[in-house]
Structures are given as C-alpha cells and as structure tokens.
Amino acid sequence: MLAFIFKRLGQSIIVMLAVALISFIMFRYVGDPVASMVSQEATIADQELLRERLGLNDPFYVQFFRFIMNALQGNFGISYRLQTPVADLIMSRLPATIELALTSATIALIVGIVAGVFTALNRKSPIAAGIMAFSLIGVSLPTFLIGIGLIYIFAVELQWLPSFGRGQVVDLGWWRTGFLTETGLRSLILPAITLSLFQMTLIMRLVRAEMLEVLRQDYIKFARARGLSKRAINFSHALKNTMVPVITIAGLQLGSIITGALITETVFQWPGIGSLFLSSVAVVDVPVMAAYLIFVGFVFVIVNLIVDILYYVVDPRLRVGGSSKGH
C-alpha cells in the first residue's frame, strides 16, 4: 500500500512538471503581454525595453527553469494587470472559489444521488421520467445561459436574490467567508445552483445506470430470495456497490466544477480564482494564468491520487498500474 502510494506520488510529480511545461508553453503563444501592459502612446523601443527587462527575450529553457524555480518557492511574480504578487491574489480569491465549489459539489452529490436512486427504483413512474427529462434539458443549456436566465428571473424580475458578488463577507484570519452572513448565503444560492446543475445531472444519470445494473446482479436476486427487506437491499447492497464508479466520476467532475466556475464566476461576478483567471486571459496577464493552471493541475493530481487510493481500498481485485504484473 505504501509503496503504491509512493509510486503514485512520483508519477504525480512528473505530471506536475508536465503541467508546468504546458502552462508555460501556452504563455509563449497566447497574445503578447507587453502589448497589454503598455499604453496607447508607447513606442516600439519602449516595448522592446520592457520585453528585455521582463526576460521575455531569454532562451526558452532559461525562462522555463526560472519559472519552475520560482513556482517551487510559491513565487509566481507580479500580476501584470493588478501589479500585486500573484500568490497574494490567488490566496485572497481562493476562499470564494472553494466555498462556491464545495457548496455546488454538495448540492450536486446529494441531489444527484437521491434523484438517481429514486429514478432507478421507480423507473416507470412519471415523476422519474419528469426528473430525467428535466435533467437533460439542464445539460442541454450552456452554463452562461442558465446563469443569465436565473439572474433575469430571480434578481431582475422577482428581485428575490442578489445578481452578483458575495454579499457581506466576514474575515476569519486570512479566510474571507460568506457563510456567516445572510447576504453572503443569499448571494451563494444562484451561482451554486448554476454551477451544480451539470454535475448533478451526470451524477444522477450515473447513479441511476449503476443502480439498475447492480439490481440485476445475482447477489441482489439472492438477497431478495433470502427475504431481506427491500430497503436493506437497495441501500446497503445496491447503493454501496454503485459507489466505485460514482467516486471516480465525482472525482473527475471536480474538473468540470472548476471549468464551470470560470463561466459561473464571470456571469455572477463571483470574486474567485476563476473570474481572476478569465480577466487575466483577456489581457494576457501571464503570471496569473501560469499560477492558475498550476493550481488547477495540483488539485487534479491530488484528486486523482485520492480516487486511485479509494479504488484500491474499495475494490481489492483491482491491481492498479504495474502491481498487476505478477498475477
């Protein structure tokens, strides 16, 4: 087990290096940071001077090496756009994204699993059919359209909920939370729903499909034959066995939550790292983009690691990676 974890850790480091390389390459090609930093009147000579001073004229590997060394020290440089250290920016925006992502993931998991189980157990009911149809309409709409639609209905027409921002926030040390105030919680509702819809649908469809699959298995039939209560079969046997793929997909879906957060945060002006990233892309703020991609890569490597370990724990038959060679 330990050896397995160490091995995966080693692989994760290689993955992180590759992520760093890719994110670094990207910045050599997307737009020109110098053009976005200078004013209407700056001359070509001015720009060349700035380019030189930023080290943008150095050979590729020199720039990459410098980038890695700095990143290891948590130094991602100064944002071209906001002129503040990128690490500070990311840290100040992180709580907003984490609170939004956790809330959405929780909503998606709870509603997704409940709806999935319900639709699997009541395949023929019209309510289940309605849930399925609704969920499909949900995935068939782009996130930005859902967000704008919700704003239009609940903020503009009904005026029930705020249309942007986090409302009143409370500082807990460096962590700025919106969970402790009424406006903070109200502001969370629309973006969290927007962000969770897609994952909710996927989890629901997955749970439903796996439940149906498991319910057909022999041991369930056997359990039924033994006279176990329907409830016990459904929840302790069937649901438990659907969890392996659900863990995988839910883990992988963290990616979608972060992608979705890019759009959701922009639409709702949610001050998280997603909106920070997008406003940085618009002006080619290279240091922020680099730090964001590395952060996203880091989250994913960790999530993948946990998913793999859970796989190992939940289903010992699976010998992940090279460990299956001997069998």
Add this chain to the structure above:
Amino acid sequence: MTDITPSAPKGRFAKIIDSDIFFSYRTSPVAIVSSIVAAILVLAAIFAPWIAPYDPFSPRTLNLMNGFTPPMSESMLGAFFIFGSDHQGRDVFSAILYGSRVSLLVGVSAVMFAMILGVSLGLIAGFRGGLTDTVIMRIADIQLSFPSILIALLIFGIARGILPPAQQENMAIFVLIFAIGLSDWAQFARTVRGSTMVERQKDYVSAARIIGVKPIFILIRHILPNVLGPVLVIGTIGLALAIIAEATLSFLGVGVPPTRPSLGTLIRIGQQFLFSGEWWILFFPAITLVLLALSVNLLGDWLRDALNPRLR
C-alpha cells in the same frame, strides 16, 4: 479501428444487436420522437441552402436596415422574417439553419475524434497494463487536470501563435474541432480502461487467453462490446457537450467568425439583447440548441438501455 475488425464474429454480433435494437426502438416512444426531432434538425442543417428563405451571409441580400425586425413581420424595407432578424439584418431562421450546420460539423467531428482516440488508448491501457497503462493514464491525468475549456483555450492560443494571422479565420473551424476533441478524449479513455480492467479479470477473458486467443481478438470481440455502453453514453453526452463547449468558447470570444456563425455564436450574439426586448435573437437559436442536444441525449439514453442486454 475498423481495419482490424474481424469480419465473421462482428457480423453475427451486429446482426443480433441490430434486431434487438430495432425491436427496442419500435417499442420506445421516446426513441421514436427524439430520433425524428434529431433527424429533422440534422436534415434541415444539411439541406440549409435549399430550405433557407435567405442566404444570411450574402452581401447582396443583406441590408442593415432590415435589422431587429420582430418574428412573423415585415421590415421597413418589406422583407418578411419568420423568426425575425438580428442586429445585422440577417434572417434568424436562415442563420439558425446555417448555424446548425457549423455546430453539428464541429460537434460530430470533435466527438468522433475524441472517441477514436480515447477508446483506443483506453483499451490498450486497460488491457496491456504496466508501463503502457501508466504512460497513457498519466497523459490522461495531465489532460484531465485541465478543464476542457482551458485545453481548448490553450490549443486555440497555440494555433493562433503558429498560424499566420491571415489564415486564422479560415482555419478556425478545424482548430475548434481539434481543440474540443482533444479536450475530451481522456473521459473515454478513463472509462474504457476501468471497464477493461474489470473485464480482464473475468474468467472468460482468462480462459480465452489460456487457449491462446490473440489479444486483439479478445479486445474486439469480448471487451469492446462490454465497454460500448458507457462509451455511447459518454459519446452522446459528449456531442451535446461539444456543441455547448463551442458556444462557451464563443462566449469567451474564441470560436468561429461571427460572419459565419454557429448556433453557439448566435446565442452569444443574442444574449446581448436579453434586456433590450429583442428576445427572438436569443430565443430561437437557444431553443434549437436545446432541442438538438436534448434529442441526441435522449437517443443516447435509449441506446444505452437497448445495448445493455442485462437491462432488458
């Protein structure tokens, strides 16, 4: 993948599946309705030049003064628009027909690309295991560590860097297909590899191996059919996703040029007029997109049940 398909076993397999599917299809109203809707939309897109009342991109018929005409009415210049006209005086109905073409082309091509790549790599990784598996899955990890929109932005950015500016707009659609496809293959690979690993442990595969069946035959004959269900589900969702990804990229300002809009671009444009009262510019393309994605999703849903013998 097709060139390595052994003909005899495939034929028998396909025959059974086909007849089962046909039976299942006849008895499923959802499948019939959604396939009809999808067929209408696809055919309308293919035959757009013959169906569309206007060529929305021809400067000869385009007149700015036709702009913002409401649905079912005539413009100041006397032109009639069934779904109204947009801010450039284009017929929204015709623009949707042509836009669906672009969206379908991008969506289908991107998903096919992702599916072929992902399924092949997933099968190989899951079956071979060892170093091959590690390398492929680490690449998949890297890919999955970036949300697909980010990957697409990345590829788009690199393409912008490589292609001369004058070529970028003509190449945009291919870049888009490549970007969306490449941002999506890992989902296929992960799922196929997981299922393959489970299947590989099963007795029938071990038995086939012991009696000396070539791995390629085991892959095609035994493992592929068993992983086809999840692949189809991912593929159908993927098609809708690809169309939506294209719309999202348009929303972010990278996509096909606005003079040759896709459904996504039309929605992005229409979204600007949400508060100003010209609802039709957003509404009709959005409805078309939802109908298209929904019917494809429903078809895939039904196909999943129909393809999975244990669910019947």
Add this chain to the structure above:
Amino acid sequence: MANKLTGIVAVLLASSVMISAANAETLRWARQSDALTLDPHSQNQGVTHTFNHHIYETLLDRDVEGNLQPRLATDWYVKEGDETVWVFELREGVTFHGGEEFTAEDVVFSIERAKSDNSNMRQLHADVVSVTAVDDYTVEFQMAGPSPLYPNNVTNTFIMDKGWSEANDLVGVQDFAAGEENFAVRNTNGTGPYILTERDPDVRSVMTVNENWWGDAPAVTEIVYTPISDSATRIAALLSGEVDLVQDVPVQDIERLAGSPGIKVETGPENRTIYFGYRMDDAPLVSSNITDENPFANPLVREAMELVVDRNAIQQVVMRGQSIPTCVNMPPFVAGWTEELDACPAVDVERARQLMEEAGYGDGFSVTLDTPNDRYVNDEAIAQAVVGMLGQIGIDVTLASRPVAQHSPLILNNETDFYLLGWGVPTFDSAYIFNDLVHTKDGNYGTYNIGLYSNPELDEKIQSLGTMTDLEARDAVVAEIWDQVQEDRVFLTIHVQALAYAMKDGLTLAVHPENQPRMTDVVID
C-alpha cells in the same frame, strides 16, 4: 412626564434622521473593469485615471467641454521673456490625506516620478527638461523648446506627497521585472475629495469623503465601487437596485433602462472616433487574392469604399442612435475640427461599383479585416456591418474578431491589412492625432500609423506644429494637414462614439467626454 418623553423621542428621531441623512449619500458605482493600480504614474489608462482622480489631484483639470480648469494650480502662464518656461502657481492651504502640507516640492517630486523609467506617463512629459520650485507655491517647468500646448498634458498626472513617498520607497514606479510590489499599488495619500478606506482589486473599493478637502463639499459622501465585467449582470444589478450608477451601458439596453421605473440614462459623445484603416504602401496585401499589387493603394478603391459605407445605417441600427457619424478622424472636441471636414458624401453604390471597375477591380478582391471585440462600443457589430456593405462592391471581407489583447499586437506589429481602431484625443489637439496616426512610422512618430501612409511634406508640417507659438499660423497648418489627409483618404472614419451612464432616479451625472466622470459632480435631488 409625557411631554418630556415626547421630547426625548423627538430628539432621538431628529438625530436618527440626521444620521441617516449623513449616511444616505452612499453611491454604489459599477462599471466594467477595475482600476489596474492605485499608483498614479504606473498606467496611462482611462479606468485607472478615473478612479485615481477621486483620491489624487492634478495641477489642471478639464471641464465637460474640454477646457482647462485650475485645480492644484490656480494659474499658469509662459514665463515672461522665456517662451521655453511654463510657470504654475499653486493653491495654498491644501493638505494630503495624511496631514502633510501640499507644496512646490511635491510637484517637483511628482513630475520627476512621472518622467522616470517605469512610468507610463513619461511620454506626456518628454519635452520637460527640468522642474524647479521657485518658492513654496510656484513651480517652473523648463521645456526643451517652445511648448505652447504643454498644459494639456498635465491633466492626468497626479501629485503625490514627497515625504510620504520617500518614506515608503516610492521614488520609482512599479517595476514588473523586479518582482516586488510597490507600496503605492494598494496604498494612497492624495489631496483629493475622497479617502480610500477599503480596497479589494476587481471586487470592491470604498472611498469616504475627505472633510478637509479644499473644494466645495460633494453631495456624495461615500463611494462603493464595484467592477462587474459581464454586461448583462451589470445591467441586472442596476435593475434589481443593487447598484446606483452604471457607467458602461451597452447601447441596446439604453431604451429598456430609460423605460424602467426609477432609472434614468444620461448620454453624450465621447472624445473618441472609431475608424477603419488600410495598408496604403505598395507591397501586396497578405490576406488578399490579389498577390501582385495592393488594391488599397489605389485611390479609386478608397473612394469607392468611402461611398459604399452607410454611416447613417450603422448609427441607426448598430449604435441605436448613440453615435455621431463623421467622415473625419477627429472628434468635434478637438481643436481643428470644422463642419466641412466632418461632412460625408452621400452613399452611392452605383458610383462606387463604377470606381471599382475603373480601378481594375470590377470582380472585386478578398481581404481580411481585423477587429477587436471587447474594446469599443459594438466594435465587432460595426465591423460586421461594414463587411456586408463592402460586399456590395465585390470586396470579399473575412472578419477576424479578437479580444483587444490579441488585436493590439497585430496592430503594433503592422501585421494587418485592414483593421478597426478607436482613437481618443486626451490633449484635445489635432497634433496628437497627426503625431501617432499620420506621420511616417519613424521613432517616436507614427506609432499607430498602421496603414504605413507616408508623405514627407506632411511629416515636416507635423513636426513644425510642436514648437509653433503663433497659434493662428499653427491653426492654418493644422487645416492644411487635414485637407491633405482627407484628400488621400488615410482613414475610413465611421463615427464619434457616444457613452451612456445609467443611474437611479434622484441622481444626476453628465457624460464626461473622456469617460472620466467625477463623483464630486453627482447631484442628488
């Protein structure tokens, strides 16, 4: 007893009313983007200047008509006997937010800082050789030569306190390459009407009124500034009452907002033209099917394009009336503008086709048009409309639409055949346009002469403008240059764009021609 109680209640009520009256003047102000930095000399960018104008002050200011007004300087004139020296007399009794007194030393320090290497403002002070404090309230600027229009360049250069800046190591401007944050990026100490009390970049900033400000006490006592990048969200926030003032209002939403109860919209022209430019040198175009010559170099083609672009249709449909069509690349605010220059020929597609025929392009030609899609009001839609119009004379245009961050490099590197650009004129003088857009691309001149137009005779005239002190003779040269520019059709100008500010009823704020509104100007009913 009962009377006494009533009295207490009355007093309480009165005081609570007073408190709420004092607190009620909070203005929640939303616009598309945030100030990039609070460092006054780091970025020469409108949004940043607008924000900083509330905290810091400049020597001179500009009113809504564009005329120079006293601010920290009460008087300014060319020194008697030496026309290369400008004298500024300073306002007395002004203090910084930190309590430091404002003196001539602060002006000397600030101008030198604005001229320093990393400053984005230094172009505007390039002709300043030295600045000296004659006494506590008089400053002399030694110029490289006669610079009759120099005072126009100081309206966005803010004055910092010398002592505070030195204590906080602020002698230089933010240096990106140094990797360290400059103290002034997040901390302020100005003389302006508002004091910054809260700053969360991109999210929220709060300013409260400076009780010791030298000017008349503003009606707004607290500003809560919120950048909201998505247009729909920004409009929604105003409609749902979460903000009081929205600065960047899309033209299509003006009507809906104006018709909404409790909301009103102020509109007015910005000091900025929107125009198309084309490569005018002899090398063939990169994106065209004509590979042996440059069609745009042919004056007949340029004339045909001028005749086929229907500026009024763009104004009515694309801009919904929120623009002033023009055929000269100069807003009416600028010195040198005349009605004759502004006038457009009538649209004549037949004549245009004939001209194309004469030019040898009866079958038309193809070209790619580069446009930004997030920089000017409806930039992409304008470009799209022009694509359609040019199609009528056989010019087959492929539209390449990009965010401004990707559009700018193409422009600056001359990698475009045909492009859309907007040009603001912060000095309100024609020379600013000539220097950057008309003069042959050479050193400090012609940075934005993307069409590579070159006329040595004009170059000479343009250079002479900088040092001419006889304003009448200067005006004549300006008119000559414009006549030549119009004759050569250096630009395909579309319009002067208009701006709209939407606010809740009870507030009044006129549109500022440089889009730099001051909340001190807000009138509350």
